[in-house]
Amino acid sequence: MRILLAGASGFLGTALREHLRADGHDLRQLVRRTPENGDQIPWKPSSGHLDPAALRGVDAVINLAGASIGGQRWTASYKRKLRSSRVDTTATLARAIAGLPEGERPKVLLNGSAKGWYGDTGDTPVEEDAPPGEGFLSDLCRVWEAAARPAEDAGVRVVYLRSGLPLDKRGGLLQPLVLLFKAGLGGRIGSGRQYIPWMSLADWVGATVFLLERDDIAGPVNMNGPAPATNAEFTRELAAALHRPAIVPVPGFVIQAALGEFSTEILTGTRSLPGVLNRTGYPWLHPTLPAAIKAAL
Known part of the structure; x- marks a missing residue:
């Protein structure tokens, strides 16, 4: 399959790229810098530019572009970056795809x-048919998908990958947590009752x-x-896997002071x-949190 990847x-794109190439797919990459080889194709999503020739002969497009959501305060300028890095890229690709002959x-x-x-969502479980919630990220996801x-x-089949928190020691949520736990500084965050939608990478x-x-x-x-x-359950499982204590809880006000508006997401x-993966028979590799953490470490 010929695949175009943005x-x-x-973190996710690197893992997927390696897997697709190992499976023998013909993989092309969209890049904003000067291309380094023939598999890289330049584009400028900030101005909506993508040469339609980049899409000809392509069987599938995967768009994972977007600035990192975590790790820093959501200043007004960074929120604009979070939005533009997702919405502009998606809109550019979607318009280019729609503009091709059928x-x-x-x-x-x-x-x-x-x-x-x-x-x-608190304690309420939700599946894909649930309406959007409130807050900056919910608003962002609405316009992101709409793009x-x-x-x-x-008439193109479009799938919206509503990703939770993929686990791998090389990046994402787990990388900084492993360092903290190994230093003996692990513990639940805030109340510990908030749910974490984990998934092994x-x-x-x-x-x-x-x-x-x-x-x-x-x-x-x-x-x-x-x-x-829950965060408390996740903390216990990670501590057990690393053979480290989890006795240093982090109060919510500390997170709020350090991260501002982004603290709400934590x-x-x-x-x-x-729901969709379960109903369509996806064969889980790591269906339990202990298995996912073990695989990630």
Whole structure:
């Protein structure tokens, strides 16, 4: 399969890129810098520029582009970056796909989205048919997914990857936590009752490939494991896996003082369930949190 990938250098994109190449797919990458080889294609999503020739002969497009959501304060300028790095890239791809003659369009667009669609769900489990919640990330996810509609309206199968928190020691949520726990500084955050929609990185990649190949699946798909855990449960499992204590809880006010508005995403949770993946028979590699943590470490 010939695949065009945007966001290939990020945490998720790197893992997916390596897997697709190992599987023998013909992989091309969209890059904003000067291309380094023939597999890289330049584009300028900030101005909506993508040469339509980049899409000809492509079977599938996967868009994982987007600035990192975590790790820093959401200043006004950074919130604009979070939005433009997702919405502009998606809109540029969707318009370019829709602008091709019908017989030349890719068959599928897998587009990034996030569990932020649902906002804080408390103890209530939600599946893909749940309405959007409230807050900056929920608003962002709405416009992010809407930006892909031109491709959908043109008859292309579009899947929205509502990713939770993929686990791997090389990046994402787990990397900084492992360092803290190994230093004896691990502990629950805030109340510890907020849900974490975890997923092993191997399952995230596996589910993405599964969705790539399943012509009968379209629309939003929750990309998280079958049993979301609370922060307190996650903390206990990680401490046990690392053979370290988890006795240094972090009060909510400390997180709020350090991270400002972004702290809401840490102190609240999303109990999202992978309804589509479960109903369509995705074969989980790591269906439990202990198994996912073990694989990630």
